Amino acid sequence: MNDEAAPDDIPALDEVFFQTPGRLSRALPYALLAAGRRTCAPREMPIAHRFNQHTLIFTLSGKGVLDVNGLSSFLHEGTIAWLDSSMLYSHRCDPRHSHWSYLWLGFIGYGLDTLFDNLGVIANPVFDMTNPRGPRALFAEILDEVKGNAFLADSRCFALLAQLISSLVSERADGGDIGDAVQRLQRVMQVVRADLTHPWTVRELATAANLSQAQLFRRFRQRMGTTPVDWLRHERINAAKPLLVVSDEQVGRIAARCGYPDPFHFARDFKKLVGVTPSEFRRQGRSVRPRES
DSSP states (O other): OOTTSOGGGSOOEEEEEEOOOOGGGGGSSEEEEEEEEEEEOTTSOOBOOOOSSEEEEEEEEEEEEEEETTEEEEEETTEEEEEETTSSEEEEEOTTSSOEEEEEEEEEETTHHHHHHHTTTTTOOEEEOSSTHHHHHHHHHHHHHHHHTOTTHHHHHHHHHHHHHHHHHHHHHTSHHHHHHHHHHHHHHHHHHHOTTSOOOHHHHHHHHTSOHHHHHHHHHHHHSSOHHHHHHHHHHHHHHHHHHHOOOOHHHHHHHTTOSSHHHHHHHHHHHHSSOHHHHHHHHHHHSOOOO
């Protein structure tokens, strides 16, 4: 037993706050369902509730043990554990420690299963955060929002949860295969954005990433959810948008500057992705710009 405190000196705590997603949450990628704070002792039974949701656990102090599919992981101060509670799991206070105190969040959302797989969470569910202060503050803010049950809690929780998930992606991407994959794609993006007028081919993009064309397609699908060609099309259209609004340059010249030598091809892609023609987008954009005094 750790001698920092006797079990009886640590007050037990188990707070749970539920949130029912409202109509607004249907338009958001993630929805928080519940949040809580718990402090437990080694004598307490493991928790193994089965829900069809994802759960994040931030350890405040003490030490916990997480078992997922027969794999045990230790949770210490500053770590975040991510588990899919539809799987066979359990978590408890480490029997050799005086207590385990943690915050937790239960949530659902679009693309979480894919992200869960791509980050290798099943094999490595614990994120040892480089700077745990930021994630701890996000957990605390989310808990406060759920406890307060404010009218805009859905949207605020989504914004905070998105930040939290982004920090986990960044943490896991800093090392190993994930980091290498991200760096290769970032290299492609930097090269393309530096010269959108170039008629990029998939072979050239693969060369920039130092990958085969098949590997490039697979990496883009895994990390970006799209193909290299579709990503390039969106990059060119996004680059054209501010030029249409802030300049008086002819649409055809803007198209050429963004990699479309054929203005008709540009107009077709623009309407397909944006929903309006380049000329209509220009009119709409200028109608909402503040007038100069």
